[in-house]
Amino acid sequence: MNLYNIKHPEEQVNFAQAVRQGLGKDQGLFFPQNIPQFSAAEIEHLLALPLVERSQKILGALIGTEIPAETLNTMVEKAFSFPAPVVKAEAGIYALELFHGPTLAFKDFGGRFMAQALAAVRGKGKITILTATSGDTGAAVAHAFYGLENIDVVILYPQGKISPLQEKLFCTLGGNIRTLAIKGDFDACQALVKQAFDDEELRRSIGLNSANSINISRLLAQVCYYFEAAAQLEKTERENLVVSVPSGNFGNLTAGLIAKSLGLPIKRFIAATNANDTVPRYLNGGEWSPQATVATLSNAMDVSRPNNWPRVEELFKRNRWPLSDLHSAAVSDEQTEQTLRSMYALGYLCEPHGAVAYRVLKQDLQAGETGLFLCTAHPAKFKESVEGILNIELPLPQALAEHARRPLLSEVMENDFSLLRGYLLGID
Numbered sequence: 248m249n250l251y252n253i254k255h256p257e258e259q260v261n262f263a264q265a266v267r268q269g270l271g272k273d274q275g276l277f278f279p280q281n282i283p284q285f286s287a288a289e290i291e292h293l294l295a296l297p298l299v300e301r302s303q304k305i306l307g308a309l310i311g312t313e314i315p316a317e318t319l320n321t322m323v324e325k326a327f328s329f330p331a332p333v334v335k336a337e338a339g340i341y342a343l344e345l346f347h348g349p350t351l352a353f354k355d356f357g358g359r360f361m362a363q364a365l366a367a368v369r370g371k372g373k374i375t376i377l378t379a380t381s382g383d384t385g386a387a388v389a390h391a392f393y394g395l396e397n398i399d400v401v402i403l404y405p406q407g408k409i410s411p412l413q414e415k416l417f418c419t420l421g422g423n424i425r426t427l428a429i430k431g432d433f434d435a436c437q438a439l440v441k442q443a444f445d446d447e448e449l450r451r452s453i454g455l456n457s458a459n460s461i462n463i464s465r466l467l468a469q470v471c472y473y474f475e476a477a478a479q480l481e482k483t484e485r486e487n488l489v490v491s492v493p494s495g496n497f498g499n500l501t502a503g504l505i506a507k508s509l510g511l512p513i514k515r516f517i518a519a520t521n522a523n524d525t526v527p528r529y530l531n532g533g534e535w536s537p538q539a540t541v542a543t544l545s546n547a548m549d550v551s552r553p554n555n556w557p558r559v560e561e562l563f564k565r566n567r568w569p570l571s572d573l574h575s576a577a578v579s580d581e582q583t584e585q586t587l588r589s590m591y592a593l594g595y596l597c598e599p600h601g602a603v604a605y606r607v608l609k610q611d612l613q614a615g616e617t618g619l620f621l622c623t624a625h626p627a628k629f630k631e632s633v634e635g636i637l638n639i640e641l642p643l644p645q646a647l648a649e650h651a652r653r654p655l656l657s658e659v660m661e662n663d664f665s666l667l668r669g670y671l672l673g674i675d
Contacts, residue, residue: 248310250277250463253557262313263368266361266464269457270444276558277463283308285510294478299327301478302471305509309467314367322363327356331472333479333619336595340608340618343476350416351625351646353499354387356472357465362391364464365398365456375453375671376400377443379436380417381495382409382547383624388458389417389424399674400458401425403436403667406659408542408549412628412647419653427670431662432540434552442664443671453671461554469502470509476619477511484617491517491608491620493600494526494575495548497555499621504562514616517574519607521545524577526553530570544580544632545599547624574611578603584636591637598626598633 250265252258254275260268265277285293285308293301303323307316314322329348336342348355365374376398378388385402392400402417406428418426429436440457443449458465477485490513492500500518507513518526521543529535537551563570578586586602597605601622612618626633627641634641643651660666 248313249280251280252276253278253561262310262463266364266368266462267370267456269455269462270441274441274444276461276555278558278561279309279463282505282508284508287510290510290512293474296478298331298471298475298478299324301474302327305471305474306467308509309470318367322360322367326359326363326468327471329355331356331475333476334595336590336605336620337593339616340605340612340620341476341480342595342597342601342605342622343472343619344622345472346622346625346628348387349646350383350386350390351628351644352383352387353469353472353621353623354383355391357468357498358384358387358391358458360468361388361458361462361464362395366395369398373454374398374456375674376456376458377403377440377671378458379403379433379440380409381405381433381549382413383628384458385426386413386417389420389426392458393420393424394422399423399425401427401671401674403427403429403439405432405436406430408432409546410629410631412630412643412651413546414655414657415650415653416628416647418655418657419650421656425674426657427667428657428659429662430659432542433549434540435662437550437552437554439662439664439667443667446668449668449671453674455671466498466502466505466555466558469499470506473503473506473513474511477513480617480619485512487616488513489515489517489608489612489616489618491519491604491611491618493545493548493604493621493623494518494520495523495550495553497526497553497559499623501555501558501562504559508562508566515572515574517576517604517607517611519604519620520575520577521548521583521603522577522579523549523551525551526556527575527577530573530575543599544583544629545603547600548603574607576607576610578606582606587633587636596626596637597622598624598629600624
């Protein structure tokens with residue numbers, strides 16, 4: 248698999264290099280030079296396969312022969328050890344539940360596959376994973392890499408701006424997992440990660456890598472659950488399928504667009520955001536003008552400068568799709584609460600991120616179309632807000648209950664790169 252840096256196309260790497268390096272020159276994102284396209288007959292064959300076998304074939308087609316087929320198949324089998332069921336929310340609208348993995352969030356797919364990929368291509372030397380999280384990435388990465396030899400993980404998150412249970416899930420492990428509560432918002436955390444990657448001396452000395460959706464291995468893994476969703480729908484429902492994606496850093500949407508590029512019959516996508524509405528405003532007015540990040544109920548989407556947006560535009564440009572085909576809208580916290588209540592009245596228990604995607608889908612869906620929205624986290628990860636909005640009591644799944652009892656091991660750090668740099672260099 249050959250990839251290029253979107254900012255500097257002359258910088259070209261193979262899959263192993265892209266996984267190890269994370270970002271390219273000038274913080275540029277790596278992107279595949281070629282995305283294969285399956286025929287309609289091949290798509291039908293793929294959709295008839297079980298999740299793991301289908302995903303092995305999809306990732307094999309994307310990555311190519313760089314990783315031996317037997318190795319890749321084992322990687323997928325270890326990473327995708329849990330289901331992604333499609334559940335009917337109401338007539339013509341379905342939920343793709345991506346929270347049945349070990350940390351109860353969609354990031355488990357990408358995080359676990361990346362850990363397998365990095366272990367397969369790492370070579371020799373020290374590796375330090377540095378990533379920022381707005382909620383769910385941290386847990387998925389922490390659990391995927393926990394206990395792996397010679398790999399240190401440092402996770403930055405905005406202090407006081409993620410749910411208590413999200414925090415407990417990845418800030419209680421210890422060992423090779425280190426967590427820093429940054430005095431700032433998610434964009435500040437993300438900016439610190441970018442500064443670290445721009446520091447060549449630091450990158451070389453600690454073997455710096457990133458495990459969020461910047462890393463191509465995570466992104467490719469996420470492509471697979473879009474196929475899994477289509478496989479669970481009737482063929483007639485797939486023909487006019489509209490997919491609504493709760494969007495923060497836009498990696499999830501990018502993966503869906505890659506699935507469409509491969510030939511998966513998705514009619515169109517919707518990028519649903521909260522009050523951090525840089526993309527809806529850009530698509531409606533043509534001006535890219537990020538504003539200060541706002542804290543919302545759907546905190547994992549509290550991103551005003553989405554990292555993966557250049558990949559989204561690259562896909563539209565390469566496929567000659569008009570950007571106007573991408574529909575997008577923002578949902579307020581008040582609307583999110585109303586939507587959670589209406590969904591619960593219909594018999595579907597959701598959480599804020601899924602509710603945002605559902606609401607925009609309902610607004611946008613046309614007659615004759617089938618709607619699918621992504622549920623990216625278990626409702627219990629947002630226990631306080633969901634219980635307060637719906638006036639119910641949510642039992643904690645075992646994975647959450649276990650971590651809820653543990654003490655936090657995080658350190659608090661000012662939003663200061665020199666402090667972070669010193670911390671990273673000081674890891675034994």
